[in-house]
Amino acid sequence: MPRELISEKARNAIKSGIEEASGNEVFFVGRIENGGSVNCVEIIARGNEYSVPAVLDSAGPGDVVIHNHPSGNLTPSDQDIKLASVFGNDGVGFYIVNNAATHIYVVVEPYFEKEIEPLDIEDVTGSLLPGGNVAEVMGDRYELRDEQLRMAESVARAFNDDSISVIEAGTGTGKTLSYLIPSAVWAMRNGERVVISTNTINLQEQLIDKDIPLVHKAFGEAFNYSLVKGMGNYLCLLRAETVQEGLFEMADEDEAGALTSILEWARVTDDGSLSDLSFTPPDEVWDKVSAESDSCLRVRCPYYSRCFFYKSRREIASSQLLVVNHHLLFSDLAIKSASEKSDAGILPPYKRVIFDEGHHITDAATSHFGMRATKFGIIRVLRRLKRKSKSGESKGLISYAAALASQLTENIRKGSIGDALKRVEKNLSPRVDDAEENVRESFDALFRFTLSLTRERDPAAEEVSIRVTESTFSREWWKEVDGRFSILRIRLKELADEIKYLTDFLLDYESDGDVAKLLVEFRGVGNKLDYYADVIETFLSQEDDGNVRWVEGREGRGTIISGLGLSPLDISQPLKE
Known part of the structure; x- marks a missing residue:
């Protein structure tokens, strides 16, 4: 015999409450006793013939929210479905009744905590x-x-x-x-x-x-049991195909060998994770084929059913x-x-x-909740867009996009996506050149100034690792640093915005395999540039935001390796949360 959803006592209370509201909609919270039926109800809100306000914090797990449809048609509306989803995620049931509470439509069952069996x-x-x-x-x-x-x-x-x-x-x-x-x-x-x-x-x-x-x-x-690895540890089959089809556009000569080995491994691996490779590829090589959360197409990806990352997530779920x-x-x-x-x-x-x-x-935790930008980290992202090979050829996404544009069907070329692709080389190419120059000038200047500051304490210092404080901001040279990095932030933001303009158009054509590849690559670059622009903006801010600002750097192999970042001063609150 099925359980009684609402006791006679509770039904009478619901009926009376609706009658007192002149037959309009009334919002109740029902309490369930011993996992059985709703035994008592409380009126939370009253509405009109068509609707009633839903008070979201009025019920807890195991409770039921109940409201009536005066028309007698208990079919849930779109708004009912949305509310039922919100309450259901909190373990709260969602019932719809007629005015007499004799008919009940259960949209979501209440969730009852399973009784825990203590360890012996x-x-x-x-x-x-x-x-x-x-x-x-x-x-x-x-x-x-x-x-x-x-x-x-x-x-x-x-x-x-x-x-x-x-x-x-x-x-x-x-x-x-x-x-x-x-x-x-x-x-x-x-x-x-x-x-x-x-x-x-x-x-x-x-x-x-x-x-x-x-x-x-x-x-x-x-x-x-399972070992959980981050998304970046897995090969992306779509990105691997992109590299394979345009290997000499996407890769430098000295990267081609490692990429070829990875592509051969991709055909035979069951695991698809970095640890399954017989060698450790350079970061800049793996970055070209690894899965990225920022750019992943998820269920819309043509390789979703074969995706190594999502295969691992299905195993983890069990x-x-x-x-x-x-x-x-x-x-x-x-x-x-x-x-x-x-x-x-x-x-x-x-x-x-x-x-x-x-x-x-x-x-x-400090590392996770902090922010960091390095000279070569930003340059690496920019070079995904454009770089020169040893022979002087232009390579990267901009060249790859131009090559793919010539292969698109006539109808696609004539549409909005054709216009967007035409903008790529015209608008992105010079901005990438400007941004890379700004990156070098800004980080090199920051290193030189902070090295001179470090040598005030240690004249023999060759490396920089200092905290940026109010006294640093007051230095005369900080104005130049602030100016250079402010311009760099604008350059990176402009690039990210231009890429977003392109990806907005690509979204409408992502069912085309070639377009999907472009979308993944450009979206990943755009999101990274946005992140670096945010890091610089936050770093330059002199507000007391609870972060420690720092600069690090050294000279090596004829170039300057430098970076900046922020770390939370107190991580107790985010850890507590």
Whole structure:
């Protein structure tokens, strides 16, 4: 027998409330008892014959919002669907009733928290005792460790109490098993995902290749686990095809060999991640073929079903234990915080996190929440647009776009996209030249001035690593620095805006494979230029925004290597959030 959605007592209260409102729409919040039916209701708002204000913070998980359709037609409107989505994401049900509350249309069911099964402390520690699961799998390698038992007990209690536990363990404790066993048992019993966050690749490899497989075997392979890598670690098949088709437009002669090897590997790899390559390519080479969140077409990409990155995300979605690095975890937390949705972000929903190598959290968070721009970082982006080969040929996206433009169908060439492509070489090419010159002049001047400042304290100094303070801003030479970087910011912004003009037109033609490739490449460059313009603007601002400004640089191989950046002075609040 199906459960009664609304009790007779609650139905009568709804009917009375609607009658008192002269049959107009009324907004109720219903409380459910013991996972059963709505037993009591509270009037939150009253409207007219057609609508009623919805008070979004009036209900919590497990509650139900109820409103009536005076017409008797309970079909949800578009606005009803939107509201139901908002409430549903917070675990709140959404019902529509007639004025007599005898007919009910359930748009969204309320969410009831699953009852959590606490860890049995003795079972957890017993797995690490002689004769336990771990001892059986390890065989002669097994060793009883008292500190390991105490740590496993502390972790298990933290899981049960929903508390934060800070544990310091010495070398030889066997700490990874101490937290992996409670994590695995919790995930298996309660169906909740647990994230293990580390600082180093070495520890990630140890967890994935050695420790988690041991626990996996000890518990009968009853859970799944995955190593989560950032998007930039994966090959983008669309970008790889772009490079392959225009290899000598997109690459310099000294890059062609490495790119050819990557393209050959792309045809045989199942993993598609950088760690699967037999060699480590230079950054500027991998940047040409790696996946980028800023430019990814997602489901609209012709390679979406084969995408290495999204294949990994589908595997991650079915895993109960996830291994990540600190920086990736903070990126995920930042996205979830900004969207206020648990299903947003890089990682699937999770409630419990183990921080191994926790003493590096502060450094990782400071790096993540900071901003940075370097001379060669900006030049590398500009050279994706245009550069000269050793033989003097023009290469890069601008040349590639011109070549593709000549291959487009006659109808496309005559349309708006044809006009947009004509602007590319005319408007972008000279601006790239100006911007690269501005980059060199600005960063070199900043280095020279800050080196002279550094030598006031250390006459023999050859490198710069200083904090920019109010006294720095008051120096006479700062006016020149400010002026140069202000012009550079404008140049970068103009380039980004011109690229946006182009990509807005490309969007209408992205079903064309060649256009889709252009869209991905130009969008990625435009977003990076926008970012660098924002970094410079924030750096030049003299407002007290809670950031520490810094400059670093040195001379090397006949050129100046320099950069600037901002780091938050206090990361406690973003970490708390």
